[in-house]
Amino acid sequence: MSGPYRNPLPTVDIIIEVAGGIVLIERRNPPHGWAIPGGFLDWGETVEACALREAREETGLVVRLEELFYVYSHPERDPRHHTMTTVFIASAEGMPVAADDAKNAGVFSADALPAPLVFDHGQILSDYFSYRQGENKASLFRRYLHPDSAARTPVP
Template sequence: MAVKETLICPSCGHVIERYKNPVPTVDIIIEYAAGIVLVERKNPPYGWALPGGFVDYGETVEQAARREAGEETGLAIDDLRMFHVYSDPERDPRHHTITTVFVARGSGSLRAGDDAGGAGVFTQDALPEPIAFDHGRIISDYFSWKRGERRGMPCR
C-alpha cells in the first residue's frame, strides 16, 4: 500500500503528490572486550541502543555502518558482516525505518559520541535497561546466532 502526501500550492492551486517511503538505517553489533557495545541515547527515544543511525544520501549501508560506529563509539571496526534486516514499521516511533544490521569487531578506545550520554560493553547476562527501539530483539537474535541456534535469520 503506497502512502502519499498531497500538497497544494496556496498561490496557484497546483497539486503535488509525494510518496512517503521508509527511511534506511544501519545498526552495528560491535564485538569488543568480551561483550557488545551499546550507547546510551541522549535524545528521545531514550534508552540504550546499538550504535547506528541514518544512511546519508550517496552513502552505501557499509559506509554508513563504519561512519556511525566511529561517530558514536570512537572505535575502528573491521570484519564488517551483514547480520540481518529488520523492517517492522513500528520499530522506531519517529519514522518507518528499515535497518540493515551488521556485526563487526571493534578496536581502539571506547568513548561516547556527542549525541550519546554514555557507552559501555555488555554481556548477554548483564544488559542495561531500558533498551531502545527493537534492539532487544536484535541483541537476542545475535546471541542465539552466536550459540549456533540459528543459521540465518527467519523472515519476520
C-alpha cells in the same frame, strides 16, 4: 493510491564485538535509553560506509565489518517513523568513548544488558546472542521470512 508517497528511512546498526562483550550506547536524544550504535544513511553513502562512520562517531572505535547480520523493517520498530535497518556484526579493539548522539557508551555481556533498550534492539540482540550460541541464520530468521510473518514478527 491517495496521499503523499512515503518511503521508510534507511538506517544501519552495528553490533560491535570487543573484549568483554558488545558495545552499546546510551542515547542523548529521544527516545532515551540504550541502543546498538547506528544511525541514518546519508545521501550518496553505502550502508557499509554508514556503519563505519556511525560506529566511529558514536563510540570512537574504528571497526572492521565482519558480516551482514539481517535487515529489520517492522513498521513499528522506531516510534518516530517507519525505518528499516541493515544490521552488521563488526569487531574492534579498545574501549568505546561516547560522542556525537551518544551520552554514554559501555561494553555489555548477554547476561548484563542495560535497560531500557530502545527501538527493537532487544529483539535484535536476542537474535544476535542466539546466533552466537550456534543457531544458524536460516533457522533464526525463518519467523521473519514466512509469508504471514507480519502477524508474528516481534514488535518492540
